[in-house]
Structures are given as C-alpha cells and as structure tokens.
Amino acid sequence: MSRRITWADAACPIARAADVLGEPWTLLILRNATAGTTRFEDFRAQLGIADNVLTTRLAKLVDRGLLTKLPYRDGGRTRHEYRLTRAGSDALPVLHALGAWGDAHTPSETGPGPMTLVHTRCGQLTRPGAKCDFCGKNLVRGDLAWRGSWLGEGEIPLADPVA
Structure with missing residues (x-):
C-alpha cells in the first residue's frame, strides 16, 4: 500500500511523527523491539507479518533512525539484527x-x-x-x-x- 502524500516536512510535529510511526505494523514492530526482539524471523513469528511488509517497515525504521541494523553470523551466512536507537527508545x-x-x-x-x-x-x-x-x-x-x-x-x- 503506497501513500499518496508525505508529512515528513510538515510544520506540525504530530504530522511529522505520523509520517514515521503511522503506517500499519510500525508501532507493533517498535513495541516488540522495545521488548527485546531483534531478529527478522522473530518479528515475523511474533507478529504474523508478511516478509515483504516487514522488510519495508524495518528498512524505513532504519532509514528514519529508530532502529539500527547490526550484522551477525548465522552458520555460514551474515544476517542482521535490528536494535533500538535513542530515537526508537524515545x-x-x-x-x-x-x-x-x-x-x-x-x-x-x-x-x-x-x-x-x-x-x-x-x-x-x-x-x-x-x-x-x-x-x-x-x-x-x-x-x-x-x-x-x-x-x-x-x-x-x-x-x-x-x-
């Protein structure tokens, strides 16, 4: 689902916050990150969210500075954990x-x-x-x-x- 407008540059701070936090799943991802969830598979299992939607939301939260993406090794693969930043914590x-x-x-x-x-x-x-x-x-x-x-x-x- 693509939005037709953005509020990223709005004068109103509520509109700017809604631009970051207002998409479906975003607050639930932040809730789970606040409770210590860090891995894609765990977010997916806990939320029952589709992979493509989770990928998009995590990328936006990283891009907007609420989460940071940290690599870890899983067997022979490099994967990523998503950790709260100060902005996400706030x-x-x-x-x-x-x-x-x-x-x-x-x-x-x-x-x-x-x-x-x-x-x-x-x-x-x-x-x-x-x-x-x-x-x-x-x-x-x-x-x-x-x-x-x-x-x-x-x-x-x-x-x-x-x-």
Missing part, C-alpha cells in the same frame, strides 16, 4: 500512552488483562514518569518491565538502545 512514552488508551477504551476479553509497568528494583507496579509511584526512586529504562502483555505471562524487561 518512542516509549508513545507506546505507554497507546497501551493505556487501549486498556481504557478497547478492553480485551481474551487478553491477559491490562498491560502494566513494573519497577524491577522494588518489584512494584508504577506509571510512566520520572519516579516510581511505590519507592520514589528515579525510573531508569533498564529497571522497567512490562507485565500482562501480548507476549504472555511474566515480566518483559525493556530493551536498552544501542549507543
């Missing part, structure tokens, strides 16, 4: 806001329940922000995990961006 508040909106306005009868944020240092639920609601310590990405998510039971630590 999309976390958008993912949290969409998750909260989705929990409030599109409840799932079959899902694991609301997606929550856990401060792993104290083990308590918190909300996105600067400090933990329970212990008051500063929230650092490496000390956060999602619980009650689409990937099943347990806690899913949030991936750190590459330097």
Whole structure:
C-alpha cells in the first residue's frame, strides 16, 4: 500500500511523527523491539507479518533512525539484527500512552488483562514518569518491565538502545 502524500516536512510535529510511526505494523514492530526482539524471523513469528511488509517497515525504521541494523553470523551466512536507537527508545512514552488508551477504551476479553509497568528494583507496579509511584526512586529504562502483555505471562524487561 503506497501513500499518496508525505508529512515528513510538515510544520506540525504530530504530522511529522505520523509520517514515521503511522503506517500499519510500525508501532507493533517498535513495541516488540522495545521488548527485546531483534531478529527478522522473530518479528515475523511474533507478529504474523508478511516478509515483504516487514522488510519495508524495518528498512524505513532504519532509514528514519529508530532502529539500527547490526550484522551477525548465522552458520555460514551474515544476517542482521535490528536494535533500538535513542530515537526508537524515545518512542516509549508513545507506546505507554497507546497501551493505556487501549486498556481504557478497547478492553480485551481474551487478553491477559491490562498491560502494566513494573519497577524491577522494588518489584512494584508504577506509571510512566520520572519516579516510581511505590519507592520514589528515579525510573531508569533498564529497571522497567512490562507485565500482562501480548507476549504472555511474566515480566518483559525493556530493551536498552544501542549507543
């Protein structure tokens, strides 16, 4: 599906963000990258996305600086992992806001329940922000995990961006 217009140079920052994040699958790819998915095969299996669509979306996320493409050896072949950059990592508040909106306005009868944020240092639920609601310590990405998510039971630590 090809878009007829681009908002990449729009004056409005919401339009520019929509130009990068607004295509189908893009936010779900970022969600999974935030949860630590790095390999093409894993994105494909977790999302059920067609190879050509995944290839296009990953290339655009790399091109726009939200993911970086790093080579690794798999047997005799060179393949690539896709890791969050600082820009991709900075999309976390958008993912949290969409998750909260989705929990409030599109409840799932079959899902694991609301997606929550856990401060792993104290083990308590918190909300996105600067400090933990329970212990008051500063929230650092490496000390956060999602619980009650689409990937099943347990806690899913949030991936750190590459330097």
